[in-house]
Amino acid sequence: MKTVKLGIAGLGHVGCGLIELVERQTELRLPGKVEIVGVSARSRNRNRPVDISNYRWFDDAATLAEDPEVDVFVELMGGSDGPAKFAVEEAIKFKKHVVTANKALIAMHGQSLERQAQAAGVDLMFEAAVAGGVPIVRVLRDSLTGVSVTRVAGILNGTCNYLTTQMLETGRSYDAVLEEAQKLGYAEADPTLDVSGMDAAHKAAILASIAFTADLDFSKVSVKGVETVELMDLNLADRLGLRIKLIAEGVLTDEGVVCRVAPMAMKTSHPLARVNGALNTVRVEGDPLGAVTLTGPGAGAGPTASAVMGDIAKLFSPTARSPFGRAAHHKARTFVAGKSDERSAFFLRAKLADRPGALASLSEALAAHGVSIDKLLQDSADDSDVSPVAIVTHECSRGDIDAASDRLAALETIVGAPQVIQIDAAE
Numbered sequence: 571m572k573t574v575k576l577g578i579a580g581l582g583h584v585g586c587g588l589i590e591l592v593e594r595q596t597e598l599r600l601p602g603k604v605e606i607v608g609v610s611a612r613s614r615n616r617n618r619p620v621d622i623s624n625y626r627w628f629d630d631a632a633t634l635a636e637d638p639e640v641d642v643f644v645e646l647m648g649g650s651d652g653p654a655k656f657a658v659e660e661a662i663k664f665k666k667h668v669v670t671a672n673k674a675l676i677a678m679h680g681q682s683l684e685r686q687a688q689a690a691g692v693d694l695m696f697e698a699a700v701a702g703g704v705p706i707v708r709v710l711r712d713s714l715t716g717v718s719v720t721r722v723a724g725i726l727n728g729t730c731n732y733l734t735t736q737m738l739e740t741g742r743s744y745d746a747v748l749e750e751a752q753k754l755g756y757a758e759a760d761p762t763l764d765v766s767g768m769d770a771a772h773k774a775a776i777l778a779s780i781a782f783t784a785d786l787d788f789s790k791v792s793v794k795g796v797e798t799v800e801l802m803d804l805n806l807a808d809r810l811g812l813r814i815k816l817i818a819e820g821v822l823t824d825e826g827v828v829c830r831v832a833p834m835a836m837k838t839s840h841p842l843a844r845v846n847g848a849l850n851t852v853r854v855e856g857d858p859l860g861a862v863t864l865t866g867p868g869a870g871a872g873p874t875a876s877a878v879m880g881d882i883a884k885l886f887s888p889t890a891r892s893p894f895g896r897a898a899h900h901k902a903r904t905f906v907a908g909k910s911d912e913r914s915a916f917f918l919r920a921k922l923a924d925r926p927g928a929l930a931s932l933s934e935a936l937a938a939h940g941v942s943i944d945k946l947l948q949d950s951a952d953d954s955d956v957s958p959v960a961i962v963t964h965e966c967s968r969g970d971i972d973a974a975s976d977r978l979a980a981l982e983t984i985v986g987a988p989q990v991i992q993i994d995a996a997e
């Protein structure tokens with residue numbers, strides 16, 4: 571089993587999230603072993619959620635990047651220029667692969683760095699730079715190469731989406747919701763990069779450059795944020811059946827690639843309109859695909875670190891892997907049948923014979939197996955004197971609802987077998 575050795579520069583949210591993932595890598599499905607050679611940040615003694623005392627400390631990120639033991643330099647400091655850019659360029663010069671989550675760096679200097687990496691024969695990977703835990707970069711770059719993309723659009727800033735969603739849902743002003751978002755950690759103490767649309771613009775420019783094989787020119791990206799969106803706008807749009815969201819997009823036109831970020835209104839049935847809270851979503855439209863949409867956590871230590879780790883996993887060689895991604899050192903697991911004590915709420919539909927006591931017999935049968943009713947809806951009897959009843963149960967075991975269903979099927983007051991469908995509790 572091969573080992574890949576990391577130098578990690580930046581020990582903030584994402585850096586510490588990555589160290590935590592490296593430390594519990596046996597739970598993951600990596601092709602080999604990942605080892606941390608050394609770490610670097612501004613301050614060595616800062617209180618961090620992970621213990622870094624076992625790792626070699628480097629005061630300077632560039633020195634870490636140059637260290638002969640390092641195979642992969644992981645840049646998690648941030649900033650489009652300065653130490654991040656310098657250290658990444660040093661790493662490439664010293665023929666190290668680079669993995670970064672830094673969208674500002676890639677949006678501003680991605681293509682120059684790409685040229686340097688290609689000349690040095692190393693990889694430069696930045697899955698985490700766009701939409702955090704949503705694996706859109708690789709999907710767009712690798713899986714969708716057979717698609718002629720016409721538009722890539724999405725909600726790429728969780729803070730802005732949280733603000734507009736919460737304003738509409740709670741009826742509170744932009745300032746009030748922003749203040750709460752800062753307290754909850756959904757927004758930075760200085761939210762300018764997010765609310766101005768600049769963060770989403772960095773990500774959109776990266777996606778557009780990949781989708782349309784275009785030279786990334788950030789100076790052509792038009793950027794408008796959510797600062798001017800008032801509660802009144804959201805409410806009035808809502809009454810017209812519209813949602814207002816900050817949309818980042820790249821569109822292929824006859825003249826070239828148009829990349830922009832701005833609040834946009836869309837029908838409530840639109841796939842992007844239904845993405846609420848701090849989630850990110852990206853929709854890729856193209857021929858002959860139609861459209862595909864990916865949604866998930868666009869930020870946060872864990873999700874973002876998982877994307878960084880996904881890039882690191884690509885750097886194991888040889889690259890040939892089993893089609894199911896399995897390796898001999900992975901934990902062996904087997905398929906088993908689902909257990910009857912698994913608990914859930916259920917949708918149950920039964921057909922009641924149109925006669926007195928039918929409904930009572932149904933609730934008695936359910937109660938006999940410990941199944942209680944949360945909601946109940948009954949329709950009038952149809953021409954065949956059958957009246958459909960739909961029930962949402964409280965949480966119960968699969969075994970209990972199946973036993974109750976068998977009991978119902980045997981009753982004279984119930985016509986045919988009831989329909990039992992598990993309710994997926996995922997939000």
Ligand SMILES: NC(=O)c1ccc[n+]([C@@H]2O[C@H](COP(=O)([O-])OP(=O)(O)OC[C@H]3O[C@@H](n4cnc5c(N)ncnc54)[C@H](OP(=O)(O)O)[C@@H]3O)[C@@H](O)[C@H]2O)c1
Pocket residue numbers: 579580581582583584585610611612613614616631646647648649653671672673674698699702868869870871874
């Ligand atoms: N947070 C997310 O959810 C998320 C999602 C996607 C992408 N990203 C990107 O991931 C990167 C890191 O984000 P983060 O949220 O983890 O940032 P963070 O919490 O602010 O951490 C930044 C880290 O970099 C170190 N650092 C900053 N400037 C430095 C310098 N000049 N020299 C050496 N070290 C320096 C800091 O050192 P100290 O600890 O000593 O201060 C800190 O450890 C950024 O590019 C960000 O855009 C973040």
